[in-house]
């Protein structure tokens with residue numbers, strides 16, 4: 001009910017000169033509108049592949065991906081994808097970086113520009129709009145990249161290990177920041193990570209994947225109030241992390 005995204009038996013194999021790699025065996029799960037789903041699994045199990053399929057960048061070998069009941073097509077701005085590295089262009093100002101995607105996709109209008117600038121303002125980057133990214137801290141860069149993605153008003157947001165390039169100190173601050181922005185904007189989100197506590201602290205539910213080729217081994221309801229920082233100190237979160245680790249071990 002009220003499901004925005006559905007993956008049903010999604011399989012994907014890569015074909016290269018060296019042969020075939022089966023990345024996804026059969027992946028099925030759904031995300032409700034407004035939900036934040038964490039997807040956790042071992043390195044190399046097929047997490048990025050799942051996001052590429054949902055983004056419409058790769059076509060599954062078998063199975064279905066439905067957004068609002070309709071098959072996903074080629075990328076058109078409905079799905080926002082934020083990569084591991086923030087990919088801000090150093091030679092463009094923060095505001096030019098923010099507007100670049102809209103410009104490239106010919107969606108830069110007076111309205112979308114105003115909206116993008118209001119997001120920069122709202123999330124504390126207004127005074128850096130005319131600065132270059134080198135002036136931003138790691139956390140602020142990540143926020144700018146998120147604003148750039150949200151400027152499209154995507155129906156679905158994909159985050160691929162967005163904190164993995166940050167040092168430990170910054171990491172939890174940025175996670176807190178990003179989670180709060182996403183909650184405020186109410187956008188349905190898939191976060192992919194191999195960090196179990198991060199998955200539990202960020203998500204409404206956690207989808208646990210097997211090692212490659214990926215299948216879903218368990219979906220866990222988190223049901224713990226508060227943002228990531230608060231959850232990090234909650235014993236229930238620690239117990240859920242244990243549960244996830246146990247599942248991951250079983251599939252090794």
Ligand code: ADP
Pocket residue numbers: 014015016021022023041042043044045046047048049050212
């Ligand atoms: P994860 O994000 O969980 O670390 P990936 O989805 O990136 O895993 O990769 C899953 C598997 O598919 C890995 O074995 C990887 O080497 C392989 N793979 C990923 N991308 C390609 C590609 N473009 N061509 C061939 N094999 C690939």
Ligand code: MG
Pocket residue numbers: 047048049160
């Ligand atoms: Mg990956």
